[in-house]
Amino acid sequence: MRIGILGGTFNPPHLGHLICAQEAYLQLGLDQVILIPARMPPHKPVEDDPGAEQRLELCRLAIQGDDRLAVSDIEIGREGPSYTVDTLEELHSSAPDHELFLIVGGDIAAGLPDWHEPERVLSLATLAVAKRRGTSRESVDAALESLRGGDRARYFAMPRIGISSTMLRDRARSGDPIRYYVPEAVVNYIERHRLYGQVESDGLESVR
Numbered sequence: 001m002r003i004g005i006l007g008g009t010f011n012p013p014h015l016g017h018l019i020c021a022q023e024a025y026l027q028l029g030l031d032q033v034i035l036i037p038a039r040m041p042p043h044k045p046v047e048d049d050p051g052a053e054q055r056l057e058l059c060r061l062a063i064q065g066d067d068r069l070a071v072s073d074i075e076i077g078r079e080g081p082s083y084t085v086d087t088l089e090e091l092h093s094s095a096p097d098h099e100l101f102l103i104v105g106g107d108i109a110a111g112l113p114d115w116h117e118p119e120r121v122l123s124l125a126t127l128a129v130a131k132r133r134g135t136s137r138e139s140v141d142a143a144l145e146s147l148r149g150g151d152r153a154r155y156f157a158m159p160r161i162g163i164s165s166t167m168l169r170d171r172a173r174s175g176d177p178i179r180y181y182v183p184e185a186v187v188n189y190i191e192r193h194r195l196y197g198q199v200e201s202d203g204l205e206s207v208r
Contacts, residue, residue: 001095002030003030003032003091003100004025004032005034005100005101005103006034007082009049010165012165012196013035013165017062018183019159021103023130023159024103024130027156028101028154032069034071036072037059037073037076038082039052040082041082042081042082047166052076054193061183061185061186062185074087075087083117084102084116085115085117088102101128102121102125102127106130106140107135109127109144110139112127112147112150122149122152123148127153130156133160168196172190173197
């Protein structure tokens with residue numbers, strides 16, 4: 001099977017994440033894309049973190065009903081920083097016949113040489129780079145040229161989606177609606193558990 005791996009904090013997961021997963025699935029001919037929320041990103045803390053288990057549940061709610069997508073708690077249950085190479089090693093060991101594709105944005109791909117064991121990452125998975133405005137393909141190619149296995153990278157088109165998790169947390173904190181930016185089940189969970197402070201009550205009025 002050809003399996004896409006989409007990691008992140010997913011704080012919260014939103015339509016941009018899901019569209020990225022879908023486009024990788026379609027354009028790269030994948031059998032499934034797995035969302036893997038990080039317990040502890042190695043380079044920066046999770047801002048306004050409601051907790052790893054909460055972010056894991058948000059991911060499960062976000063993809064419910066779509067068999068093309070799945071969620072794994074592989075990093076949530078592992079102590080220490082969530083290094084991608086460790087995750088890929090574990091996935092490869094559990095299913096050595098699966099072909100792994102690591103899905104990243106262009107900005108992330110351009111910074112791959114600074115990752116923990118980047119060449120080992122590229123030996124375990126094909127890098128799948130979302131082409132979008134902000135980071136040129138030339139800068140990504142230049143970064144990958146320095147790494148063994150970088151020449152195997154695949155690119156797929158990604159529409160520009162002006163949504164970020166930071167923006168959604170800010171909106172929720174201010175009492176502005178986040179409905180339609182995230183799946184309905186995610187909105188309802190955030191509202192019910194008041195994860196990011198003030199949140200919309202029905203999408204029309206704010207909780208004050």
